[in-house]
Amino acid sequence: MATSFLPYEPMQDFLLPPSLSEWLPENHLAYFVSEVIDRLDLQIFYARYEGDGRRNQPYDPAMLVKVLVYGYTTGVFSSRKIARKLYEDVAFRMLGAGNFPSHRTICDFRVRHLAEFIELFLQVLGVAKALGMLKLGVIGLDGTKIKANASKHKAMSYGRMKAEEQRLKQEIEALLERARAVDAQEDTLLGADQSDQELPEELRRREVRLAKIEAAKARLQERQAEADRERGRHPEDQQRRADGAGRPFKRPFGEPEEKAQDNFTDPESRIMKMGTAFEQGYNAQAAVDADSQLIVANGLTNNAADSGQLLPLVEAVEKNLGELPKTVLADSGYRSEQAFVVLEQKGVQALVALGRERKDQPPVDAQHYPATARMAERLTTAQGQAMYRRRKVIPEPVFGWIKHVIGFRQFSLRGISKVTGEWNLVCLATNIRHMWALQTSAT
Numbered sequence: 001m002a003t004s005f006l007p008y009e010p011m012q013d014f015l016l017p018p019s020l021s022e023w024l025p026e027n028h029l030a031y032f033v034s035e036v037i038d039r040l041d042l043q044i045f046y047a048r049y050e051g052d053g054r055r056n057q058p059y060d061p062a063m064l065v066k067v068l069v070y071g072y073t074t075g076v077f078s079s080r081k082i083a084r085k086l087y088e089d090v091a092f093r094m095l096g097a098g099n100f101p102s103h104r105t106i107c108d109f110r111v112r113h114l115a116e117f118i119e120l121f122l123q124v125l126g127v128a129k130a131l132g133m134l135k136l137g138v139i140g141l142d143g144t145k146i147k148a149n150a151s152k153h154k155a156m157s158y159g160r161m162k163a164e165e166q167r168l169k170q171e172i173e174a175l176l177e178r179a180r181a182v183d184a185q186e187d188t189l190l191g192a193d194q195s196d197q198e199l200p201e202e203l204r205r206r207e208v209r210l211a212k213i214e215a216a217k218a219r220l221q222e223r224q225a226e227a228d229r230e231r232g233r234h235p236e237d238q239q240r241r242a243d244g245a246g247r248p249f250k251r252p253f254g255e256p257e258e259k260a261q262d263n264f265t266d267p268e269s270r271i272m273k274m275g276t277a278f279e280q281g282y283n284a285q286a287a288v289d290a291d292s293q294l295i296v297a298n299g300l301t302n303n304a305a306d307s308g309q310l311l312p313l314v315e316a317v318e319k320n321l322g323e324l325p326k327t328v329l330a331d332s333g334y335r336s337e338q339a340f341v342v343l344e345q346k347g348v349q350a351l352v353a354l355g356r357e358r359k360d361q362p363p364v365d366a367q368h369y370p371a372t373a374r375m376a377e378r379l380t381t382a383q384g385q386a387m388y389r390r391r392k393v394i395p396e397p398v399f400g401w402i403k404h405v406i407g408f409r410q411f412s413l414r415g416i417s418k419v420t421g422e423w424n425l426v427c428l429a430t431n432i433r434h435m436w437a438l439q440t441s442a443t
Helices: 029-038 041-049 061-073 079-088 090-096 104-113 114-128 157-190 196-228 237-245 310-319 336-346 372-381 382-388 395-406 416-442
Strands: 138-147 155-157 261-263 271-272 276-287 295-299 327-330 349-352
Touching: 029 061, 029 090, 029 114, 029 416, 041 061, 061 079, 061 416, 079 090, 079 349, 090 114, 090 138, 104 114, 104 327, 114 310, 114 395, 138 310, 138 395, 157 196, 196 261, 261 276, 271 295, 276 310, 276 395, 276 416, 295 310, 295 349, 295 416, 310 327, 310 336, 327 382, 336 349, 336 372, 349 382, 372 382, 395 416
Parallel strands: 138 327, 327 349
Antiparallel strands: 138 276, 155 261, 271 276, 276 295
16 A cells, blocks of 8 residues: 655645744744834834935834844844845744845944843843843852954054064155156156056055054054053153153053054954964953843953953942842953952952962952951851852853853954944843743743
8 A cells, every 4th residue: 555645745835824923833932022122112113214204114123123224133144144044034034024135234223223122131131030031149150252253363562563663664755756757757658647556556555554564553642642641651751761661661651562462353342362373353241140141230441460350340230120139249351459449338248259260369458458368268168168159150051151152252343332332232132042942941
């Protein structure tokens, strides 16, 4: 007897249009993203379109928000890939509901609304709190280095900039002299209306590169001048030292070190050590709730060190949730006497390492650093040590999830302002995905 197969008619049309609710399992992440976004106030996204008199109907911001957030929760960050997924992927197609915006529309919407996604991050925290997922008690702070949208090979040191600047100026002068000689010869033989087209193009290329190098030099000098001012130096100090008022400075005010670098693609990114290599990148910061593993505050800096980020992160938690955490855990990179004093005044118990683990630490000067001395004392107690050991299992798994599960290892945007907005979008998407996992495991 011949085997009977289930019907298979690929070209058969539907008698009735299919329902979007039947395309995916009912507990699918795409439905959860849609439901969470529907609970949020999206008026800030619609405000840009009110009363502008446009004739063409724009895409609904709610649809674009859902598509973008779902893309980041599933590791699809490129606007081109998101646009393609709207045709090829069932979950994206369900969220798009028959809309197929171009990659340019998706990209422009993301860049235009980076500030609005910050508000959504706060609203999602409110939803998590209302659902009982977030109980602020212990938080862990940490930073992770993420590649910038720029290559380290597009960077140049200050020393090389000076040498390249001189070389280009000499070449430009030589080309100009050659052009003057050729022009004079051609004017004699062919008339004044004829001109050579190759030399101006050579000049243009060199002048454009020279302008970029000079701009990069100016950025480095400006950063160095700012750093010198923070150290208490002033432009006139160099002359006073030269006149015998003290030992001369190693470098003039605002003069960078020879090895100081600037990147031509994303000048606001910095060279940072990532694993075993050095890359152009940013230092992304997060404060993570110990119980829920949700990110309750975030930040971003182009400084490879975490110093100076302890207080801003704790204050961001208070601003975001209206209350302070009971305990803050952080590694030695966040050590700061001033921050310890402020946290004590706020009534927040902090457990921050004062050096590398398994290393003998020199005694703290309690007279000049009393808050640090009290921190050292807390870390020697059994309770303090037990609490601090929890630090590694709070923020690090979240960073591992972002980099290895979602796959976010490089920013798509450039410039610290836009990169900060994109990091906020990553944290928003990470929280929504983790909320979905918490809800799924509870049912």
